Amino acid sequence: MLSMKVVDIERFGGSDVLKMDELPLPTPKEHEVLVKVHAAGVNPVDYKIRAGHYPAVKEDALPYVLGRDAAGDVIAVGPEVTKFRIGEYVFGMPGIRRGAYAEYVLLKENEAAHVPAELDYISAAAVPLAALTAWQGLFRHGRLRAGQSVLIHGGSGGVGHFAIQFAKARGAQVITTVAAEHTEFARKLGADRIIDYKARRFEDEVENLDMVFDLIGDETQDRSFGCIKRGGVLVSTLNEPSQERAAERGIRACRYTVEESGEDLSEIGRLIDAGLVKPHISRVFSFDQAPEAQDFLEKTHPEGKVVLAVDAMEMETPVTSIP
Numbered sequence: 001m002l003s004m005k006v007v008d009i010e011r012f013g014g015s016d017v018l019k020m021d022e023l024p025l026p027t028p029k030e031h032e033v034l035v036k037v038h039a040a041g042v043n044p045v046d047y048k049i050r051a052g053h054y055p056a057v058k059e060d061a062l063p064y065v066l067g068r069d070a071a072g073d074v075i076a077v078g079p080e081v082t083k084f085r086i087g088e089y090v091f092g093m094p095g096i097r098r099g100a101y102a103e104y105v106l107l108k109e110n111e112a113a114h115v116p117a118e119l120d121y122i123s124a125a126a127v128p129l130a131a132l133t134a135w136q137g138l139f140r141h142g143r144l145r146a147g148q149s150v151l152i153h154g155g156s157g158g159v160g161h162f163a164i165q166f167a168k169a170r171g172a173q174v175i176t177t178v179a180a181e182h183t184e185f186a187r188k189l190g191a192d193r194i195i196d197y198k199a200r201r202f203e204d205e206v207e208n209l210d211m212v213f214d215l216i217g218d219e220t221q222d223r224s225f226g227c228i229k230r231g232g233v234l235v236s237t238l239n240e241p242s243q244e245r246a247a248e249r250g251i252r253a254c255r256y257t258v259e260e261s262g263e264d265l266s267e268i269g270r271l272i273d274a275g276l277v278k279p280h281i282s283r284v285f286s287f288d289q290a291p292e293a294q295d296f297l298e299k300t301h302p303e304g305k306v307v308l309a310v311d312a313m314e315m316e317t318p319v320t321s322i323p
């Protein structure tokens, strides 16, 4: 039986529970494609799942293969697939039970898109989950339009660095909170106004906003209500916002979970092709360094994204960065 290497966990814990394993090569059914993974993105959800802190992955899902971002080549297609052919270069966010820290992964046809011509495998793997989260948060849940104002909390991270670029590309006015050392990065991403969240209280500096995009939660979310105008919106990737407070202030408030979407990824790809958006990668780790990659993301809060070069050849790819 053909097999593949994966990085999985058999129990929840620190990065030392991640281990290299061997699993049978899956066969694509119906609307699935089998992708030879060249690179896989690393996201906070990966270390949250690994630690047992993510409600959708409980003990009964173990052993569990990590990874929600894949970029690679289609090597086999299911009988119902119409959108992709063998040999094509794709990226996508696999459903939560199909990990991308693996030499091969199954993607459903509607979870994947063709990779923009501009992107190599490493840069492509940096896109799916973080960019989809930013896209769906700003435009599907926030309904952000040209000319509106948005405060993006956590603009220096994976989701935030896409959110700043998407909001600017849409013609919005963008304010972002980052730590002092990320000010220059946020400026290069196009933010109109940058607030050092450790030195200043953002609620003393901004008011009457159309939207707050909360990538931090808790106290940051609580303090954000007062910055939003009547009719505005608070969208969070973390805590469920208080509906009582939202009603008192005449705003809409929601928490959402990112959804797999090849359609949204194609739209994002068009912005990348047009040169309006670029993934920024802080560091690439080799496949056997998955524990180091997760620790690096969790403990150092790098700018933009961290990627695993699943295919060793990809370690040679120069890291893409915001100029």
Ligand SMILES: NC(=O)c1ccc[n+]([C@@H]2O[C@H](COP(=O)([O-])OP(=O)(O)OC[C@H]3O[C@@H](n4cnc5c(N)ncnc54)[C@H](OP(=O)(O)O)[C@@H]3O)[C@@H](O)[C@H]2O)c1
Binding pocket: 043, 044, 045, 129, 130, 133, 153, 154, 155, 156, 157, 158, 159, 160, 177, 178, 179, 197, 215, 216, 220, 236, 237, 238, 256, 257, 258, 297, 300, 301, 302, 303, 304
């Ligand atoms: N609901 C969903 O579907 C969904 C999807 C994607 C992500 N998420 C969650 O959303 C959060 C952001 O994701 P991500 O991928 O962007 O994470 P990330 O890459 O770790 O970025 C988070 C950034 O926030 C900064 N930060 C920390 N405290 C801050 C504060 N008080 N104000 C402003 N910035 C602050 C951090 O840098 P410094 O500490 O250096 O400032 C870091 O750069 C994570 O908790 C993630 O799990 C949820």
